[in-house]
Amino acid sequence: MGEPKHVVVVGGGFAGMACAKHLAKDHGLRITLIDRNNYHQFQPLLYQVATAQLGSSDIASPLRTLSIQHPNIVVKLAEVTAVDPAARSVTTQTGETYAADYLVLAGGSQPNFFRTPGAAEHAYPLYSLGDAQRLRSRIISVFEQADRDASLIDEGALTFVIVGGGATGTEIAGALAEMIKGTMSAEFRGLAVTAARVILVDHGHSLLAPFSEKAHDYAARVLQRDGVQLRFGTGVTEVGAGHVTLSDGSTLKTRCVIWGGGLMAASLAGVAGLPQAHAGRIPVEPDFSVEGFPGVYVIGDIADIPSPDGKTYPQLGSVAQQSGTWAARNIAAAITGKGQKPFHYLDKGFMAMIGRNSAVAEVGPRHHELQGSIAFAAWLGVHVTLLSGFRNRIGAFTDWAWDYFSKSRGSQVLDRSDQARIDWGDDPIDEVDASAVVTPAAIT
Amino acid sequence: MGEPKHVVVVGGGFAGMACAKHLAKDHGLRITLIDRNNYHQFQPLLYQVATAQLGSSDIASPLRTLSIQHPNIVVKLAEVTAVDPAARSVTTQTGETYAADYLVLAGGSQPNFFRTPGAAEHAYPLYSLGDAQRLRSRIISVFEQADRDASLIDEGALTFVIVGGGATGTEIAGALAEMIKGTMSAEFRGLAVTAARVILVDHGHSLLAPFSEKAHDYAARVLQRDGVQLRFGTGVTEVGAGHVTLSDGSTLKTRCVIWGGGLMAASLAGVAGLPQAHAGRIPVEPDFSVEGFPGVYVIGDIADIPSPDGKTYPQLGSVAQQSGTWAARNIAAAITGKGQKPFHYLDKGFMAMIGRNSAVAEVGPRHHELQGSIAFAAWLGVHVTLLSGFRNRIGAFTDWAWDYFSKSRGSQVLDRSDQARIDWGDDPIDEVDASAVVTPAAIT
Numbered sequence: 105m106g107e108p109k110h111v112v113v114v115g116g117g118f119a120g121m122a123c124a125k126h127l128a129k130d131h132g133l134r135i136t137l138i139d140r141n142n143y144h145q146f147q148p149l150l151y152q153v154a155t156a157q158l159g160s161s162d163i164a165s166p167l168r169t170l171s172i173q174h175p176n177i178v179v180k181l182a183e184v185t186a187v188d189p190a191a192r193s194v195t196t197q198t199g200e201t202y203a204a205d206y207l208v209l210a211g212g213s214q215p216n217f218f219r220t221p222g223a224a225e226h227a228y229p230l231y232s233l234g235d236a237q238r239l240r241s242r243i244i245s246v247f248e249q250a251d252r253d254a255s256l257i258d259e260g261a262l263t264f265v266i267v268g269g270g271a272t273g274t275e276i277a278g279a280l281a282e283m284i285k286g287t288m289s290a291e292f293r294g295l296a297v298t299a300a301r302v303i304l305v306d307h308g309h310s311l312l313a314p315f316s317e318k319a320h321d322y323a324a325r326v327l328q329r330d331g332v333q334l335r336f337g338t339g340v341t342e343v344g345a346g347h348v349t350l351s352d353g354s355t356l357k358t359r360c361v362i363w364g365g366g367l368m369a370a371s372l373a374g375v376a377g378l379p380q381a382h383a384g385r386i387p388v389e390p391d392f393s394v395e396g397f398p399g400v401y402v403i404g405d406i407a408d409i410p411s412p413d414g415k416t417y418p419q420l421g422s423v424a425q426q427s428g429t430w431a432a433r434n435i436a437a438a439i440t441g442k443g444q445k446p447f448h449y450l451d452k453g454f455m456a457m458i459g460r461n462s463a464v465a466e467v468g469p470r471h472h473e474l475q476g477s478i479a480f481a482a483w484l485g486v487h488v489t490l491l492s493g494f495r496n497r498i499g500a501f502t503d504w505a506w507d508y509f510s511k512s513r514g515s516q517v518l519d520r521s522d523q524a525r526i527d528w529g530d531d532p533i534d535e536v537d538a539s540a541v542v543t544p545a546a547i548t
Numbered sequence: 549m550g551e552p553k554h555v556v557v558v559g560g561g562f563a564g565m566a567c568a569k570h571l572a573k574d575h576g577l578r579i580t581l582i583d584r585n586n587y588h589q590f591q592p593l594l595y596q597v598a599t600a601q602l603g604s605s606d607i608a609s610p611l612r613t614l615s616i617q618h619p620n621i622v623v624k625l626a627e628v629t630a631v632d633p634a635a636r637s638v639t640t641q642t643g644e645t646y647a648a649d650y651l652v653l654a655g656g657s658q659p660n661f662f663r664t665p666g667a668a669e670h671a672y673p674l675y676s677l678g679d680a681q682r683l684r685s686r687i688i689s690v691f692e693q694a695d696r697d698a699s700l701i702d703e704g705a706l707t708f709v710i711v712g713g714g715a716t717g718t719e720i721a722g723a724l725a726e727m728i729k730g731t732m733s734a735e736f737r738g739l740a741v742t743a744a745r746v747i748l749v750d751h752g753h754s755l756l757a758p759f760s761e762k763a764h765d766y767a768a769r770v771l772q773r774d775g776v777q778l779r780f781g782t783g784v785t786e787v788g789a790g791h792v793t794l795s796d797g798s799t800l801k802t803r804c805v806i807w808g809g810g811l812m813a814a815s816l817a818g819v820a821g822l823p824q825a826h827a828g829r830i831p832v833e834p835d836f837s838v839e840g841f842p843g844v845y846v847i848g849d850i851a852d853i854p855s856p857d858g859k860t861y862p863q864l865g866s867v868a869q870q871s872g873t874w875a876a877r878n879i880a881a882a883i884t885g886k887g888q889k890p891f892h893y894l895d896k897g898f899m900a901m902i903g904r905n906s907a908v909a910e911v912g913p914r915h916h917e918l919q920g921s922i923a924f925a926a927w928l929g930v931h932v933t934l935l936s937g938f939r940n941r942i943g944a945f946t947d948w949a950w951d952y953f954s955k956s957r958g959s960q961v962l963d964r965s966d967q968a969r970i971d972w973g974d975d976p977i978d979e980v981d982a983s984a985v986v987t988p989a990a991i992t
Contacts, residue, residue, distance in 0.1 A: 142688065142692065159603050159604070159605040160603070160604075161603040161604075161605075166735070168735035168736070169735065171734070171735055171736075171737055172734045172735060175737070178737060178738060179735075180695070180696070181692040181695070181696075182696065198696055198697075200696060244586065248586065248625045251624070251625070252624070252625075252626065252642055252644060253642075290615070290616045291610070291612035291613065291615055291616060291623075292612070292615075293615055293619070293622060294622060
């Protein structure tokens with residue numbers, strides 16, 4: 105018995121959280137979990153925060169509560185800016201260095217704008233809690249603006265363009281269309297809310313590409329029923345403060361471009377001192393180790409994880425979670441001198457919610473297909489269960505139930521109008537209007 | 549029967565909200581409610597948002613839901629920057645003008661720093677939802693900073709100075725002391741949380757001055773039990789980024805000065821074109837009208853409301869609420885050619901919560917005194933009932949119950965670290981540390 109082994113986990117998302125929790129069961133281990141946010145976020149429901157169906161605290165859980173449950177976990181709020189994979193140490197922006205016996209990198213993803221001009225500056229991604237809060241403020245702000253000056257509707261104030269027909273794009277399109285038709289129509293009496301348009305553009309020719317063709321058709325039907333315009337075979341070539349240019353050369357006036365266009369590895373991958381593959385991800389062995397760097401493991405979205413069919417696993421919460429637990433088992437095996445096991449992913453299927461009472465699900469390893477109300481019920485059950493790790497399950501559920509029956513939205517409070525203002529600058533009309541969206545901070 | 553009469557209400561706090569709701573019962577009236585925020589906030593519980601016991605959406609309710617309940621109310625998100633009391637019209641920052649048959653000014657209060665040097669820049673008031681969110685981020689940030697660099701404790705990182713022993717100061721002192729002893733001790737294992745200090749300074753010689761002497765003693769006992777240092781007969785002469793100077797000439801190192809020092813009329817009072825009295829408030833007749841300006845009513849905190857004993861009413865939520873309803877009745881009377889009635893305030897007493905299971909209450913017109921658990925139970929009952937206008941009563945109550953039994957805090961998510969950074973600038977140590985409190989926005 106020497107010193108307890110020290111494991112440093114960078115990132116408290118699905119992968120890092122699962123890894124740290126599993127490691128913590130061995131009381132002989134000391135675990136340091138480093139994240140640049142003080143919370144773990146439940147990413148699959150971000151679009152519900154963005155459309156004011158849930159409050160931020162419903163889907164965010166303070167990472168430090170981990171320390172209460174597991175005395176051998178220490179949580180640090182810091183951004184890792186340098187990694188020495190040979191020494192298995194990381195250094196933070198504030199200059200602290202953490203050296204580990206085993207180093208786990210779980211930095212996650214960030215939106216991939218594919219170098220589209222103006223996208224990083226003007227589009228609204230939906231990948232973090234901050235993204236969701238900014239988008240919520242933006243959606244409410246453009247309605248408030250149009251309510252003050254109806255001529256802005258012709259300038260695209262109520263035109264929402266969603267880029268990408270994957271899960272993020274499809275879910276936010278459905279939720280936004282419902283929010284407009286339900287809440288906004290009731291709340292903005294003087295405004296021609298029917299002039300609002302939701303347009304989803306996608307390079308490909310279907311929604312929810314990884315699902316079955318039946319699901320593609322179902323999703324398209326539901327969105328079209330709710331008034332969403334679908335433009336397939338269309339990409340975005342430029343995003344501006346007041347417009348978006350499409351690959352067919354046409355331009356749409358809009359103040360809100362929502363980016364569901366794709367993901368790439370988080371910036372941690374660029375400072376890890378390790379090789380990078382597709383979308384900046386770090387290639388790993390099937391056991392999550394990295395060739396040439398013993399004791400270093402890379403898990404979750406930031407890893408390029410080989411699958412048995414010669415491809416790599418997609419960036420899904422369930423893959424991330426299982427990779428975290430798997431790597432923790434391999435670390436435990438390494439400590440006791442046992443062999444490393446290659447990842448075996450247990451495919452439980454996947455699901456997406458498209459609108460009220462409308463979801464698609466492919467359940468279990470055989471991807472049994474469900475659509476409509478029954479898929480919606482399954483979706484609801486699964487998400488309430490998954491949220492159970494969060495203390496706010498009851499809160500989220502009452503929010504949900506309330507919303508479902510009343511169509512009112514209590515989370516629709518413009519408490520981040522500061523952020524809605526960010527890209528508002530280069531358009532004189534916007535600048536003036538946005539300044540009227542006064543934050544409480546402006547009271548002096 | 550001509551055009552429906554148009555009433556413009558400026559401000560959606562307790563006073564303006566009560567006035568608009570009462571007026572809306574007359575379907576022959578058209579009401580425009582203007583506020584610079586899109587929400588109504590339940591001020592008495594702001595200190596619970598600041599100490600992460602409640603989430604923001606638990607105590608904020610979107611003003612536009614009023615329009616759903618009352619078809620004759622139109623809500624506008626705008627800041628009123630000019631008032632023409634003779635014409636009964638107001639103009640907003642964005643240039644729109646609203647002319648009314650009856651104009652109601654209900655702009656509320658703002659913190660009064662009494663020209664204390666540095667207070668407006670460096671102290672944290674607790675009067676708006678934004679204030680509460682900033683203070684929450686600040687409290688969490690200083691703990692995170694001290695956790696990264698324990699030497700900052702000697703620089704005052706865990707020293708909290710509360711200015712003023714009124715309801716705000718007393719309630720935040722108790723809640724903060726509990727948060728430190730409970731949640732923070734459990735979550736920050738490596739940190740010497742016992743080094744944290746909560747110091748309350750007050751010019752006078754008691755807490756909760758409007759209450760009885762018995763309540764003063766009880767409040768002091770509870771706070772001291774929870775480790776709060778009380779410094780009576782002491783004022784603040786200057787607030788800096790890293791310190792506060794007291795009237796006895798001594799200096800305390802602190803990164804968090806909480807301002808419960810007093811209130812003055814909101815900035816609306818300065819542009820109203822009406823006389824101003826004590827703390828900038830607008831003197832009104834006992835019927836809330838303003839001499840020389842027929843059809844103009846001023847209610848709530850922004851008004852200097854004469855009481856029958858020759859004094860004026862205090863700035864309380866219950867006074868504001870009743871003044872709103874009263875003014876609405878007088879407007880209805882004026883329309884039908886009936887007489888105006890002078891305000892009769894129904895005193896239901898008041899209460900303050902000092903800590904877990906500890907409150908003081910003076911109930912009913914005779915101010916029957918309660919202390920301890922029974923006052924706490926009364927406090928809980930009254931506040932849950934008062935919150936019933938808010939859709940999140942259930943959410944708030946489950947949050948509460950959870951907190952009460954688990955002492956965990958789900959709202960403790962640092963999602964406004966951008967704001968915790970505001971006054972952090974002139975101290976080089978702080979600047980570096982604060983930049984590590986990375987907001988989701990910093991992911992690029």
